[in-house]
Amino acid sequence: MKICGLQKTTLLDFPGRVAATLFTGGCNFRCPFCHNSGLLSGDAEAAYSVREILQFLEKRKRILEGVCITGGEPTLQPDLEDFIRDIRSLGLAVKLDTNGYRPDVLKALCQKGLLDYAAMDIKAGRDRYETAAGVCGLDMKRIDESIRFLLEGHLPYELRTTVVRGIHEAEDFRQIGPWIKGCRRYFLQAFKDSGDILVPQAYDAFSAEEMRAFMELVRPYAEEVSLRGIDYPS
Numbered sequence: 001m002k003i004c005g006l007q008k009t010t011l012l013d014f015p016g017r018v019a020a021t022l023f024t025g026g027c028n029f030r031c032p033f034c035h036n037s038g039l040l041s042g043d044a045e046a047a048y049s050v051r052e053i054l055q056f057l058e059k060r061k062r063i064l065e066g067v068c069i070t071g072g073e074p075t076l077q078p079d080l081e082d083f084i085r086d087i088r089s090l091g092l093a094v095k096l097d098t099n100g101y102r103p104d105v106l107k108a109l110c111q112k113g114l115l116d117y118a119a120m121d122i123k124a125g126r127d128r129y130e131t132a133a134g135v136c137g138l139d140m141k142r143i144d145e146s147i148r149f150l151l152e153g154h155l156p157y158e159l160r161t162t163v164v165r166g167i168h169e170a171e172d173f174r175q176i177g178p179w180i181k182g183c184r185r186y187f188l189q190a191f192k193d194s195g196d197i198l199v200p201q202a203y204d205a206f207s208a209e210e211m212r213a214f215m216e217l218v219r220p221y222a223e224e225v226s227l228r229g230i231d232y233p234s
Contacts, residue, residue, distance in 0.1 A: 001083045002026060003048045004039050006056070010068070014095045014117065015158075017065040022053065027073040029099050030134030031123065033164045033203050035194035039072040050083060057090055066093035066116065074098065075105040084114045095119065099133070100146030110154050118157045120146055122186075124168060125175030132167050134198070151182050160187040160228070163211060165204040173214045177221035186222040188215050190229035205230075 005023030007013070013021045023036065025044030038044060057067065067087050074080055075098055084094050093116035098106060100120045109115050124132035129140065150157045159180055161168075173188075180186060191205045206214070208230050219225045 001050050001053075001077050001079055002044065002046045003050070003053055004044050004046055004072070006048060006053070008056075008060070009064070013068040013070070014066045014093070015156075017093060017095075018063065019066040019068050019093075019095070020057065020060065020064055021068040021070060023070055024072040024074045024077055026076050027071055027099075028076060028101055028135070029073065029123075030198065031132060032134050032197075032199040033132075033162065033167060033191060034134075034198045035192065035196060036072065037196050037198035040198065044072070050079075050086070054086055054090070057087065057092060061090050061092060064092060066095060068095040068097065070097035073101070075102040080105070081109060081112070081114065084109065088114065093117070097121075098146070099123070101138075101142050103142055103145040103149060106146055107149055110149075115155055118150060118155060120150060120157065120159050122147075122159050122161045122176055122180065124161070125172035126179070127175065128167070128169075128172055132164075147180060151180070153184070156184075158185040158187060159183050159222075160189055162189045162191055163206055163214060164191040165206050166202060168206075168214075170214065170217060173217040177218040180218075181221045183222040185224045185226075186218055187226050187228045188218075190227070192229060 002025040004025040007021040010019050010021050025039050026042040027040045095117040097119045130138050215225050
C-alpha cells in the first residue's frame with residue numbers, strides 16, 4: 001500500500017461514522033480539476049507504512065468507528081484487500097472511494113464482505129466523460145459495470161459528481177439522471193480550489209442557484225439528491 005496522507009479524524013467522509021481518512025498514491029484518471037493532484041502519479045511518495053497506519057488505528061479504535069480509503073484511486077493498490085482485512089480485524093468499518101474504472105476490484109471486495117460503504121464519482125455525462133476524466137479512449141463499459149453493480153444494492157453506497165464551471169453544463173445532468181436511475185443517494189459537490197489543483201486557475205464553482213437547477217434535473221431519477229459543500233437547502 002502506498003499511503004500518502006492521513007486525516008486522523010473526520011465526521012464528513014464516512015456517513016454516520018467517526019472515521020480516519022487514508023489517501024493512497026496513484027490514479028488512472030487525470031481529472032483537470034482534481035484537488036489532490038500530488039497523489040496522481042505512481043511516483044507519489046508514501047508518507048506512512050502500513051505498519052504505522054495499523055498502529056495508529058489500534059490506538060484510536062475506541063474513538064474511531066471506520067476508515068475511509070480514498071486517493072488517488074485505491075483500487076490500483078495491489079495489496080488493498082489484505083490491507084482492508086487488517087483494518088477490519090481491528091473492528092473498524094471500511095468505506096472505499098473509487099472512480100469505478102476497476103469494477104472487478106470493487107465487486108470482489110464487496111462480495112468478500114470487506115466493504116461497509118462505497119462512494120463512486122460520476123465524472124460527467126457520457127458525452128463529456130473523457131474531458132472530465134482527463135483521459136482519452138476510456139472504456140465506458142467499465143464505468144457502466146460499476147454503476148450497475150452499486151445500483152443492485154449489494155452494500156450502502158453513494159454516487160457523486162464534483163460540479164465544475166468550465167467542465168460541466170446542464171446537459172451533463174440531463175444525461176446523468178437516466179444513467180443512474182434508481183440510485184439511492186446522489187450528491188452534487190461544489191468545486192473548491194484546494195491549492196493543489198491539477199490545472200490551476202482554470203476552473204471555478206457554480207452559484208448555489210445553478211447547483212440547485214442541476215440538482216433538479218437529476219432528482220426524478222434518484223431516491224435522494226442533495227448538494228454538498230455549499231450552504232443551500234436541498
